[in-house]
Amino acid sequence: xxxxxxxxxxxxxxxxxxxxxxxxxxxxxxxxxxxxxxxxxxxxxxxxxxxxxxxxxxxxxxxxxxxxxxxxxxxxxxxxxxxxxxxxxxxxxxxxxxxxxxxxxxxxxxxxxxxxxxxxxxxxxxxxxxxxxxxxxxxxxxxxxxxxxxxxxxxxxxxxxxxxxxxxxxxxxxxxxxxxxxxxxxxxxxxxxxxxxxxxxxxxxxxxxxxxxxxxxxxxxxxxxxxxxxxxxxxxxxxxxxxxxxxxx
Numbered sequence: 001x002x003x004x005x006x007x008x009x010x011x012x013x014x015x016x017x018x019x020x021x022x023x024x025x026x027x028x029x030x031x032x033x034x035x036x037x038x039x040x041x042x043x044x045x046x047x048x049x050x051x052x053x054x055x056x057x058x059x060x061x062x063x064x065x066x067x068x069x070x071x072x073x074x075x076x077x078x079x080x081x082x083x084x085x086x087x088x089x090x091x092x093x094x095x096x097x098x099x100x101x102x103x104x105x106x107x108x109x110x111x112x113x114x115x116x117x118x119x120x121x122x123x124x125x126x127x128x129x130x131x132x133x134x135x136x137x138x139x140x141x142x143x144x145x146x147x148x149x150x151x152x153x154x155x156x157x158x159x160x161x162x163x164x165x166x167x168x169x170x171x172x173x174x175x176x177x178x179x180x181x182x183x184x185x186x187x188x189x190x191x192x193x194x195x196x197x198x199x200x201x202x203x204x205x206x207x208x209x210x211x212x213x214x215x216x217x218x219x220x221x222x223x224x225x226x227x228x229x230x231x232x233x234x235x236x237x238x239x240x241x242x243x244x245x246x247x248x249x
Contacts, residue, residue: 080105083118085125085179090118093180104184108191111233115191117181123240124195124229125179131242132201135159136171148230148243166208174200174220182226186233193240194228196248224248 080102084093095102109115127146134142138159144152162169176199183194201223205214228244 083121107186136169148241168206170204172202189234191231197225
């Protein structure tokens with residue numbers, strides 16, 4: 001064969017090559033535990049006979065009014081908490097979730113994400129005292145900032161009539177004993193919240209000679225007022241305005 005490989009050596013090398021190829025094919029596709037895992041969605045678990053369910057990240061629990069509850073979702077609340085004040089102390093009042101008041105509060109909260117009933121009660125109480133004191137002192141500028149136009153004209157007319165008769169009015173706000181949200185609803189883009197205030201006041205009206213023409217300086221009267229406040233939920237102005245006052249039925 002000259003200087004070439006002997007024939008039997010060539011056959012031997014070919015046999016070894018075939019053996020290696022067969023061994024390689026027998027191991028293709030098998031995982032040894034060291035090969036790199038393929039990319040996959042981290043929130044989807046590999047399927048297997050004993051696989052457990054993987055919990056997805058918590059979603060925002062605030063659902064819209066039209067959302068339907070699935071079998072695995074949280075059940076709707078059975079009660080709603082709203083702000084109230086009794087004997088000068090703030091508290092939470094529990095009301096049934098299926099009540100008209102609860103539905104109204106939920107509608108307002110959806111339209112105005114910043115709405116909080118407890119904070120509203122506090123602010124309404126402050127506004128109540130400011131309006132009472134401003135009307136007594138004839139402070140029209142403060143009233144203009146707190147009242148809707150229609151009701152402002154009524155308060156303005158009362159102050160002007162009093163001034164025309166040279167009367168002065170004094171109000172001593174002893175305190176607010178009760179303040180409760182009794183009605184809440186959306187009217188278009190406007191949120192409407194009605195408060196019931198029970199307060200203790202001393203009211204006296206005097207003429208130009210300081211004679212008392214109405215009220216009693218020595219009597220603390222218990223007064224109940226029903227006031228409705230409104231806010232345009234599409235407005236950047238966060239202020240609520242007094243839009244209606246009435247006496248209890």
